[in-house]
Amino acid sequence: MNILTTSNIEKRFANHLALDDVSVTVPEGSIYGLLGPNGAGKTTLIRIVNQITGPDKGQVEFMGRPIKADDIYSIGYLPEERGLYKKMKVGEHALYLARLKGLSRNDALKKLKYWFERMEIQGWWDKKIEELSKGMAQKIQFVVTVIHEPKLLIFDEPFSGFDPINANLIKNEILDLKKNGATVIFSTHNMGSVEEMCDHITLINKSKNILSGPIDKVRLDYGSNVFELAFKGQVDEVTIALDGNYEVVSHKEDAGIVKAQVKVHQFSTDNRLLKQVIPVAEVVGFKQVVPSMNDIFIQVVQEYNKAHGHK
Amino acid sequence: MKKILLVIEREFLTRVRKKSFIIMTVLTPILFAGLMVVPALIATMEDKNERHIAVVDDTGIFEGKIPETEYLKFSFLEDVDVDDLKETFHESNYYAVLYIGKMVATSPDAVVLYSNKQPSIDITSHISSALKNEIESQKLLAYDIENLDEILSSIKTSVRVRTVKWTKDGEAKESSTELAMGMAYILSFLVYMLIFLFGTQVMRGVIEEKSSRIVEVIVSSVKPFQLMMGKILGIAAVSLVQIVLWIVLTFGLVTAASTLLLSSGSDKMSQETVTSLMEQQGASQVVPAEVADNSFVNELMTALSNVNFVLIIGGFIFFFIGGYLLYAAMFAAVGSAVDNEADTQQLVMPITIPLILAIIVMVSGLRSPDGSISFWFSMIPFTSPIVMITRLPYGVPTWELILSGSLLIITFIAITWLAGKIYRTGILLYGKKHTWAEMWKWIRYSS
Numbered sequence: 001m002n003i004l005t006t007s008n009i010e011k012r013f014a015n016h017l018a019l020d021d022v023s024v025t026v027p028e029g030s031i032y033g034l035l036g037p038n039g040a041g042k043t044t045l046i047r048i049v050n051q052i053t054g055p056d057k058g059q060v061e062f063m064g065r066p067i068k069a070d071d072i073y074s075i076g077y078l079p080e081e082r083g084l085y086k087k088m089k090v091g092e093h094a095l096y097l098a099r100l101k102g103l104s105r106n107d108a109l110k111k112l113k114y115w116f117e118r119m120e121i122q123g124w125w126d127k128k129i130e131e132l133s134k135g136m137a138q139k140i141q142f143v144v145t146v147i148h149e150p151k152l153l154i155f156d157e158p159f160s161g162f163d164p165i166n167a168n169l170i171k172n173e174i175l176d177l178k179k180n181g182a183t184v185i186f187s188t189h190n191m192g193s194v195e196e197m198c199d200h201i202t203l204i205n206k207s208k209n210i211l212s213g214p215i216d217k218v219r220l221d222y223g224s225n226v227f228e229l230a231f232k233g234q235v236d237e238v239t240i241a242l243d244g245n246y247e248v249v250s251h252k253e254d255a256g257i258v259k260a261q262v263k264v265h266q267f268s269t270d271n272r273l274l275k276q277v278i279p280v281a282e283v284v285g286f287k288q289v290v291p292s293m294n295d296i297f298i299q300v301v302q303e304y305n306k307a308h309g310h311k
Numbered sequence: 312m313k314k315i316l317l318v319i320e321r322e323f324l325t326r327v328r329k330k331s332f333i334i335m336t337v338l339t340p341i342l343f344a345g346l347m348v349v350p351a352l353i354a355t356m357e358d359k360n361e362r363h364i365a366v367v368d369d370t371g372i373f374e375g376k377i378p379e380t381e382y383l384k385f386s387f388l389e390d391v392d393v394d395d396l397k398e399t400f401h402e403s404n405y406y407a408v409l410y411i412g413k414m415v416a417t418s419p420d421a422v423v424l425y426s427n428k429q430p431s432i433d434i435t436s437h438i439s440s441a442l443k444n445e446i447e448s449q450k451l452l453a454y455d456i457e458n459l460d461e462i463l464s465s466i467k468t469s470v471r472v473r474t475v476k477w478t479k480d481g482e483a484k485e486s487s488t489e490l491a492m493g494m495a496y497i498l499s500f501l502v503y504m505l506i507f508l509f510g511t512q513v514m515r516g517v518i519e520e521k522s523s524r525i526v527e528v529i530v531s532s533v534k535p536f537q538l539m540m541g542k543i544l545g546i547a548a549v550s551l552v553q554i555v556l557w558i559v560l561t562f563g564l565v566t567a568a569s570t571l572l573l574s575s576g577s578d579k580m581s582q583e584t585v586t587s588l589m590e591q592q593g594a595s596q597v598v599p600a601e602v603a604d605n606s607f608v609n610e611l612m613t614a615l616s617n618v619n620f621v622l623i624i625g626g627f628i629f630f631f632i633g634g635y636l637l638y639a640a641m642f643a644a645v646g647s648a649v650d651n652e653a654d655t656q657q658l659v660m661p662i663t664i665p666l667i668l669a670i671i672v673m674v675s676g677l678r679s680p681d682g683s684i685s686f687w688f689s690m691i692p693f694t695s696p697i698v699m700i701t702r703l704p705y706g707v708p709t710w711e712l713i714l715s716g717s718l719l720i721i722t723f724i725a726i727t728w729l730a731g732k733i734y735r736t737g738i739l740l741y742g743k744k745h746t747w748a749e750m751w752k753w754i755r756y757s758s
Contacts, residue, residue: 050531077531083524100532
């Protein structure tokens with residue numbers, strides 16, 4: 001089942017189109033990466049899902065029906081621009097935000113106690129927010145985002161401002177939330193964490209959804225034309241043996257084994273490549289090269305911008 | 312609705328708990344009470360030291376003509392030169408030396424008071440009025456008019472205009488123009504200051520939320536309009552609590568101070584001060600000043616008891632809250648359009664102009680509370696909170712109050728609605744200072 005579907009969303013501001021016919025489908029229980037260059041429209045889409053602004057056109061469906069005002073109690077949102085009231089105490093601030101999410105005072109206290117212990121921040125309850133470091137404040141923000149056990153969690157750049165240890169802690173918390181049945185949408189520029197965590201991605205560029213799908217499929221799709229061939233033998237011989245459909249892009253030799261990147265101009269499903277190599281060299285390894293999300297991101301965005309006459 | 316209450320609660324509690332709130336709440340009544348009690352206190356304390364003034368009178372006609380008071384004595388010295396006194400002054404016990412030159416009747420510069428300190432204005436005015444009276448009566452005497460004294464005392468008159476209001480039911484109520492004017496002035500100025508004080512608090516609160524980046528966290532659980540209204544209403548509650556505390560504390564302090572400081576044996580003293588003051592003013596002539604003065608005080612007391620305090624306090628609170636809500640919404644809109652307080656000045660200008668205009672009209676309204684300027688500005692919602700309060704102590708027809716009040720309510724609802732639209736867009740935009748023209752565009756966005 002899909003927990004969230006946006007269909008044909010359009011949003012226009014005074015002099016630019018922030019979202020143009022954007023549709024995304026977020027399967028329940030997945031971690032969904034929302035990628036795209038700065039200013040592409042990710043935050044606008046997230047704000048529409050959170051009902052902070054409304055779309056000019058298009059629908060948002062939550063749990064299979066049009067989204068309602070009350071659904072914000074089932075969503076937890078950690079914005080990219082996040083802060084806290086500096087003069088408030090940690091405890092009362094967390095309590096305030098938890099109650100705004102619909103928890104009763106007692107429930108909120110109980111859950112905050114659990115989370116403060118879990119994050120090992122019990123001692124901060126009576127501190128003022130302004131006494132906290134940025135990373136400490138981020139922990140509080142994370143706690144109040146998940147405190148009401150929402151079905152859908154939306155994190156905008158969740159790792160910015162964390163040191164590697166705390167970033168890892170948050171990453172594990174997010175994976176835990178997924179394990180417990182929550183769906184997570186997260187928007188980030190950190191492609192490493194996308195590869196590591198996401199099941200699905202959508203790439204938004206220039207207000208449009210230009211690439212969507214399960215991450216493995218996306219990576220394989222973009223990796224289908226490069227193979228890594230490891231063999232014992234001479235590179236020159238292999239190069240000569242290959243016909244015009246194949247091209248050795250680069251190679252390196254290590255302890256007698258040559259690893260060559262072979263580009264395929266016209267993809268075919270038969271083993272033509274191997275057939276041509278086997279007579280001249282001893283093949284020890286052969287695999288399709290799956291490009292990193294980083295490479296895909298750059299490639300797709302650049303191709304799109306070129307094709308549409310943008311810089 | 313539950314959430315707006317949560318926002319109100321937070322806005323209220325964080326402000327009321329602040330040290331600055333507590334200090335303001337305590338210090339302001341002390342200041343007010345001080346302003347009321349200290350002058351009275353000074354009046355009872357002043358000039359308790361007996362002061363002797365040596366008089367060198369070249370004309371020889373003023374001896375015994377300058378009335379002495381309990382604390383001010385004059386000794387006329389004969390055959391002494393002022394220059395000689397200068398040498399010995401520091402060893403003498405004299406407070407000052409008064410020199411009256413020969414030309415006193417024609418030249419105003421002929422009288423000099425020498426002292427090693429700056430003599431108080433009471434002393435100099437006492438001397439000058441005594442000399443003036445004496446010279447005038449000497450001059451009159453020179454005309455050789457018969458029965459001059461009787462003529463003089465019979466022409467001495469004192470005129471005070473009492474004001475009595477005729478109500479519709481044919482009742483006659485003692486009123487006081489001075490009292491009405493004083494109340495009108497204080498109350499309308501208070502409304503002006505409080506609207507500014509609490510309106511800018513709303514603006515600062517909005518800027519704080521924006522600059523601390525909390526706002527997007529909050530608006531994912533609360534509608535921006537609810538957040539704005541919660542802030543405005545929370546601060547309104549703070550203002551009401553503060554005003555009530557100010558009134559209660561001021562009254563308490565004044566009562567406490569006056570019983571403590573003034574009653575303990577000073578009834579006699581203050582009585583003495585009054586009589587001595589009257590002696591100074593009345594000089595030698597017997598004037599029915601005491602009677603006149605008492606009747607004025609009585610009149611003021613009757614007028615005070617005739618003031619409709621329910622109407623005035625009710626009107627004050629209604630027009631203050633109405634005006635506050637109207638302006639707070641605009642201040643919130645400005646706060647949403649900037650990233651820091653330094654950028655607000657230009658945007659705040661259009662908001663402050665009507666307030667300042669209202670204060671200007673208020674001053675003229677004190678003189679003609681029923682004039683057409685006062686009338687129209689007490690109807691226009693942007694100025695009515697101040698101008699209507701100016702008119703209120705003088706008495707305002709009920710229909711005018713209802714019309715003005717309704718216009719104020721309708722306008723603040725409309726303005727709050729518009730401000731909400733600006734706010735909704737503004738709070739999520741960073742990095743740029745926006746103009747009123749852009750804010751006008753935001754109003755037209757769909758939600």
